[in-house]
Amino acid sequence: MFGLIGHSTSFEAAREKARTLGFEEFAEGDLDVWCSAPPQLVEHLQVTSATGKTIEGAYIDSCFVPEMLSRFKTARRKVLSAMELAQKNGIDITALGGFTSIIFENFNLLKEQQIRSTTLEWERFTTGNTHTAWVICRQVETNAPKLGIDLSQARVAVIGATGDIGSAVCRWLSQRTGVKELLLVARQAQPLLDLQQELGGGRILKLEEALLEADVVVWVASLPQTLSIDAASLKSPCLMIDGGYPKNLDTKASGNGIHVLKGGIVEFFSDITWQMMEMAEMDNPKRQMFACFAEAILLEFEGIHTNFSWGRNNISLDKMDLIGAASLRHGFQALGLSAQIDPTPALTTA
Amino acid sequence: MTENVTEAFPSDQLPDFSTDTYKDAYSRINAIVIEGEQEAHDNYISIGGLLPDQAEELTKLARMELKHMKGFTACANNLGVTADMPFAKEFFSPLHNNFQKALAEGKVTTCLLIQAILIEAFAISAYHIYIPVADPFARKITEGVVKDEYTHLNYGQEWLKANLETVRGELEQANRENLPLVRKMLEQVAGDAAVLQMDQEDLMADFLTSYQEALLEVGFTSREIAKMAAAALIG
Numbered sequence A: 001m002f003g004l005i006g007h008s009t010s011f012e013a014a015r016e017k018a019r020t021l022g023f024e025e026f027a028e029g030d031l032d033v034w035c036s037a038p039p040q041l042v043e044h045l046q047v048t049s050a051t052g053k054t055i056e057g058a059y060i061d062s063c064f065v066p067e068m069l070s071r072f073k074t075a076r077r078k079v080l081s082a083m084e085l086a087q088k089n090g091i092d093i094t095a096l097g098g099f100t101s102i103i104f105e106n107f108n109l110l111k112e113q114q115i116r117s118t119t120l121e122w123e124r125f126t127t128g129n130t131h132t133a134w135v136i137c138r139q140v141e142t143n144a145p146k147l148g149i150d151l152s153q154a155r156v157a158v159i160g161a162t163g164d165i166g167s168a169v170c171r172w173l174s175q176r177t178g179v180k181e182l183l184l185v186a187r188q189a190q191p192l193l194d195l196q197q198e199l200g201g202g203r204i205l206k207l208e209e210a211l212l213e214a215d216v217v218v219w220v221a222s223l224p225q226t227l228s229i230d231a232a233s234l235k236s237p238c239l240m241i242d243g244g245y246p247k248n249l250d251t252k253a254s255g256n257g258i259h260v261l262k263g264g265i266v267e268f269f270s271d272i273t274w275q276m277m278e279m280a281e282m283d284n285p286k287r288q289m290f291a292c293f294a295e296a297i298l299l300e301f302e303g304i305h306t307n308f309s310w311g312r313n314n315i316s317l318d319k320m321d322l323i324g325a326a327s328l329r330h331g332f333q334a335l336g337l338s339a340q341i342d343p344t345p346a347l348t349t350a
Numbered sequence B: 001m002t003e004n005v006t007e008a009f010p011s012d013q014l015p016d017f018s019t020d021t022y023k024d025a026y027s028r029i030n031a032i033v034i035e036g037e038q039e040a041h042d043n044y045i046s047i048g049g050l051l052p053d054q055a056e057e058l059t060k061l062a063r064m065e066l067k068h069m070k071g072f073t074a075c076a077n078n079l080g081v082t083a084d085m086p087f088a089k090e091f092f093s094p095l096h097n098n099f100q101k102a103l104a105e106g107k108v109t110t111c112l113l114i115q116a117i118l119i120e121a122f123a124i125s126a127y128h129i130y131i132p133v134a135d136p137f138a139r140k141i142t143e144g145v146v147k148d149e150y151t152h153l154n155y156g157q158e159w160l161k162a163n164l165e166t167v168r169g170e171l172e173q174a175n176r177e178n179l180p181l182v183r184k185m186l187e188q189v190a191g192d193a194a195v196l197q198m199d200q201e202d203l204m205a206d207f208l209t210s211y212q213e214a215l216l217e218v219g220f221t222s223r224e225i226a227k228m229a230a231a232a233l234i235g
Ligand SMILES: NC(=O)C1=CN([C@@H]2O[C@H](COP(=O)(O)OP(=O)(O)OC[C@H]3O[C@@H](n4cnc5c(N)ncnc54)[C@H](OP(=O)(O)O)[C@@H]3O)[C@@H](O)[C@H]2O)C=CC1
Pocket: A098, A099, A102, A129, A132, A159, A160, A161, A162, A163, A164, A165, A166, A185, A186, A187, A188, A189, A191, A207, A220, A221, A222, A223, A224, A243, A244, A245, A246, A263, A264, A265, A290, A291, A292, A312
């Protein structure tokens, strides 16, 4: 069985979701109530692969909302409790969706293996980052040409280049895709220098500088809400892959040759009936989902019950190959621009 | 994100067990625990009176509670603290009264919900949160105790599960009347618990997690449980 640990995009959205699901009492509660609310296994679901294989899964809402990010103890407890619930339900492989995996890594929860009477078995969990990185690379490769961007002549800026996903994207684009130049952006200098050395190339730039030169921009850092982009100074055409969370780039820059694509999203070949996704911000919620979620589904299809994506900087090209092949075989497709190029380039957010 | 949370990291340091502030808070928290264990003993014996065929098993559980009580009494002695028993009696009185009333009316379901589910789930979560911040002596004792409490919780779960269809209504009623009491009890000791480095939100959340788990085991659906838990959280 596979599992997905998700959360709402905001406290308001969480309340709305609770109301829809018939948890009216919780919907009325304030943020403190939500802070002490336990995670919920909201629904069971079935997925049938393009190969015909059917698997069972479950969706767990951690009852975390981004408004809790500044409350360390709350955020930590939410993630660990949701993982405990997944394990207690006998779920073999669970994806840590949304902020869950970031909280896990940044708060160093690896040392919190014991939660109440449960010893968490790490091999039951995956961040889903390998699949996310593969999907983002694929989105670059298939959509840039649609805009007339020849990748071998293009500069690709990776914002969040030293991150788990960002570094994997850099590796893939430099070794597999072959782009003219990678522009590496992050805040800390040393990891950038290390990455540059590992890649044997790439230019380290500040965000504003990189944006001026980039034909393709891959965003894999959570954007500060305050960030503003001077759309007029960007190249045209410019492909922007919004791999961050929440996906809000299209509100900052789009139109005039700037094409924003939701990054790290895949579409399944057939409808999946799940109530939770109806409420996620997807254009086609019956088929679209985060690539990290899809990784748990893929690992279950493949019978790979191990923490496939785990820790930082462990994503190898071999693993991306493996998960990418599985993704195609079972019927996933990376979200593309085609449907949205005309007449309005901007993607709408739900 | 990282930079605005690092300062919120809790300290890895244990509290100073020798300060007057600590001992003062401990005198009440420890008393509650001692009183809780004593009541648990008495309650299991009483429930045995309502379920004669289970009396032997229940006496076994009751005996464990007495052992726990002695263990926690030793913890107070070890720190040179005198437990504030009058405070603890007062603290438990609403729940105690509800139990006694149900007992007099022969309501096994209500008695089991109060003792074997609510109190046990509360104890389990509180002990789990206490263990990492306890003094070494108390830690050892509490670790042993918590294992037993799972046995007790399990007993309650099994009985209610086997009888769910006939006891459902009474369970929901008992939940409405007693769950809010547990929250009030928690709020009442939040200050003292904080001195022991036990966070109130953690206590509430862990309690709700244990409680939810128990009710799932009994056979309620997550939606029913959420409704039931809301009784404690809201209003
Ligand atoms: N399917 C999907 O859509 C998924 C999306 N994500 C999203 O992808 C993003 C990256 O995830 P992951 O790789 O796991 O995260 P990491 O924490 O590993 O990496 C974050 C990267 O962003 C950089 N960064 C952070 N803040 C800024 C900033 N203000 N300006 C420039 N660079 C910055 C960091 O470097 P430094 O600290 O030095 O600045 C680091 O390179 C997240 O936003 C996450 O929510 C994650 C999983 C799935």
